[in-house]
Amino acid sequence: MAAATSMAAALAASLPAPQAAPAPSAPTYEAIPASMAKVIDIEAEIPITSVQLDAIVVSKITKHAKEAPGSSAHGLLLGLDLDGTLEVWNSFALPHHSNDDDDKSAKGVARYQSSMLRSLKEVQADDSVIGFYQGMTLGSFFNQTLVDTQAIHQERLRHGGVVIVHDISQTARGNASFRAFRLTKAFLDAYKRHNFSTSSLIDHRLTFSTILEEVPLKIRTNALVSSFLGALSEATPSTTTQSSPALATSSAAIPPSYSRLNLGTGNTARNLEMVVEALDNYKTEEGNLAYLQRQIARERAKAEAYVAKRKEENATRIAAGLAPLPEEDVSRLFKIPPEPSRLESMLLLGRIDAYGKSLEETASTGLVKMYAAKANAGN
Known part of the structure; x- marks a missing residue:
């Protein structure tokens, strides 16, 4: 638990600190039109009701989760809140250290995170952190590190941020599993008091099912990604077909699939x-x-x-x-x-x-x- 807390604290140290409200002064800019007042949420008064995940972020998370050992894939989400929707436009992976000392590993990850955010800002790319993602397997994502990191994000980020969990085992079966969560107010209250005694759990009505609340998530695709996926799904002509035009008709048929012979008991x-x-x-x-x-x-x-x-x-x-x-x-x-x-x-x-x-x-x-x-x- 101490290692998880130190990791979350080190990552939080590299997040942009919340800026204090400036002293009130006479406005020198034009007022926001009434038609745009709801969309441009300067005071962060519009609550987040949904999360929109860009297709490029889906591909990045899927690729990282496939290459990372076990369920160690995790990284930051970048984007903006717009009219009650948290739009995730980009993401980048954070390194995973398995054999290093916990404190050194946490500091190394924090330095890498700060360097990436600084580099994105230098090239005028979006560097607004709105949450993080975590790979999981067999549907299980409850752990101390996730809770500590999300608690710090909900305290320091503009709208609290979200954690998006990606089930690697579902992807292996051909199902893209992405879910967005936030910590509940009751759990955050008990977490800030550092009190998870029996009486505190009863007072806050806390169980494992009330630690997190799910936020509706949708995936947005664009023409470029759709074209790329369409190119991947097209069958490439084989050398046999090119050498023998007589086999062109048979090769155009749907290739045989043996997926139904798989009993699905591998996992x-x-x-x-x-x-x-x-x-x-x-x-x-x-x-x-x-x-x-x-x-x-x-x-x-x-x-x-x-x-x-x-x-x-x-x-x-x-x-x-x-x-x-x-x-x-x-x-x-x-x-x-x-x-x-x-x-x-x-x-x-x-x-x-x-x-x-x-x-x-x-x-x-x-x-x-x-x-x-x-x-x-x-x-």
Whole structure:
């Protein structure tokens, strides 16, 4: 958790600092026309209701997620808020360090981020950070780094920014999965208070499903991207067809597809492993919490026993006509540890839920195909 916090803090240090409001003075510019007053949101009063992702950003994120090891792909989103829509026009990847020291890695990423933003500004490109993206696998994206980074973004960016998560496993099956999220107000309030005790979770009505709120997302394409995708989908003429015109008619036919023979069970074993691993981590975390709760209960029992004993002694002294002993600060005599945070437990529950939904989606289709294949094999 400390490493995640240091990484988020280092990245936040390279973000542009919020500028203080200038002193009021007589305006020397023309007033904004009434027709444009809603679109040009200078005071950031229009709430964000949707996110629009440019097609070039989709291709960049997909390419980065495919090349990055595991689910380590992450980077910054650049764009502008316009009439309640957060338009993402560009993005760039952030480096991933796996074997370096955590502090050195965080500082290196922050330096790279500052250098990229400075370079974009020098060439007069858009350098307005509006959020970040994160690659994930099997639908699970709940982790401490994502929460810390998004919390800092919502505090420092103009409209709070968003995090866009991209499911790599869905892309491998031919489905482009992009979702936009923001932290809920209830979670941010508990996060700023650094209080995730049981009573705080009850007061804020927090569960793993109320940590993030999803923002509607749409993808915008342009003619250039559509032309590029159309060129990729066109079949290239083979050398056999060119040498033998008689085969031109047969080659123009739709090539055979064997995708239906794939039972779709390739990710099932990996998905089950992730579910078991998440359950083990949750069980370990719950064991740690139970141990800390027993420690707290023991210290409280000692403090209560000490207070009860002191009351009995004072009652005996008062009955004997003696002055009672002075009351002492129990918190100084007994170091009662604070109630442990349950944030990690909530995040682990979110992972288990995501892995379970992904398993339900993939296994249901796979089981139907397996039964169908078994029935056909029997005939």
